[in-house]
Amino acid sequence: MKNVVILDDYQEVALEMADWARLGSRASVKVVNRRFSDRNALKQAIAQANVLVCNRERTRIDRDLIADLPDLELIVTSGMQNKAIDIAAANERGIPVCGTAMLGYPTVELTWALILAFFRNLPSEIASLKAGGWQVGLGHGLQGKTLGIVGYGRIGKGVAKAGLGFGMNVLALSRSLTADSAAADGVQKADLDTLLAKSDVVSLHLNVNSESRGLIGAKQFERMKNTALFVNTARSILIDETALVEALTKGTIGGAALDVFDEEPLPNYHPLLSTPKTLLTPHLGYVTEENYRASYSEALENIEAWLDGSLTRVLTA
Template identity: 50%
Template structure:
């Protein structure tokens, strides 16, 4: 059995699970670099029976699945992966299994981005190292309005931290009710009010057909010139071109972004050139604790499948 693990950017996979438990004769190969080119990807993956993939880093559409004749098991970290064509896997008889994902590290990162912007942490760090001292004024969050788009598990966690900072926290999503907002301790408002009045807008929706493009040019255009936009959810929720244009022309104060329309972010992407952004490379789920669960359970998935009793089956 030939097994490949993809996109091990941090080179941690081999230390996070006891891969010696694989059946005798198994061959394990770990790919550290992301393979974006489709033909190179097909050539690299064609020999393998089992693939372990990290979240949505490498998409698996039907066209790719059809070109991997040896593939019999696909394991994704996490419980949901919209980048896998599950129907194509089912048609080919390829089992798809997942793993648990724990805690709310993405909510923590959202607050890291908010504080980095409000307290000018990256800017002042760079200036201090270059020999300067106190190059600008920071902002107090107390009394400011935090607009939370999506009040599920992560959005609620972000909202509660906003309340701890004595912020005025409001929320909106397509299905949000007054009762749910009150349960979290915030107030539901309509979408136009949230974008027009918030000092910080933070996005916490699941990407789907209904939510794709939730934040377009109109929403971004309605924001205050002093407001910050935070996205640790999915890039497809936002019109990225409209966001870049607003940032470049200082129509909003800045943005903290962990997700992008193309990942890894290309070297020539315009966001890299903007000085009013704080950018992180999709770190929301990238924690020691999550990775330990991901790869331990990925190994369990493989062993259970070999034994004929697959676990955590997604398709």
């Protein structure tokens, strides 16, 4: 019998999201709900794993960890890419890495939840009401304002479409975007400097690569309006987090709505927790029942295919 270990099931729902009983006597399934700050403790918890099921990039599966897991035969991750897994090191050991589909619209929806909550001061207004108060500030509308989308892929296009629905002007940045294709979508192609300078909301939706890593730093925040909202529901590695804290503290930008961080879960001593004009959520972009059911069901299919002697949805280094 093979040992399947599901990592980082923070909500303790993984076993409900797929019919794991289909594995029958071929495999046992163990769930790890906690995150390990101590790598030795992590190794001990998963030492007997033949199959690791990773929930996005919550746990780093690096070369050293792979080397310390002699029984490991298969890695499955939610999503069709995972920068936290050293796929090359796994493949050198003859360990395939397989992915799953992920829905894009939950991140689009969360992006807009953050933007709307920020512009209408919802956290402060809700807190006031619960404390026995009433209105405490003035919100701001979106119509006629400019939305800048950095990364115009599946999620970026979804965010742009909603922005157009709110009556916003939309600027978009993407290597593959042309002026004609942008116009066909009702948006305008822009370079980064122009987008930053003109936008009232700047939202990141890039994949991580050598060009995008650290794309937004102190110089980029300086180019933004001092009233602009910066939104990141993509990856923290796209920005200089320290520069963002400084920009918010100095009032260089108007605020930040963030769902991703350099260190996750965010430690209680992190400066962002006490930085003004922030709206922070604990990496909820993809965390919906619909997404979990889709990804865990395909993770199960990947394991079943492997047990049957074939592979599906194989990722390459």
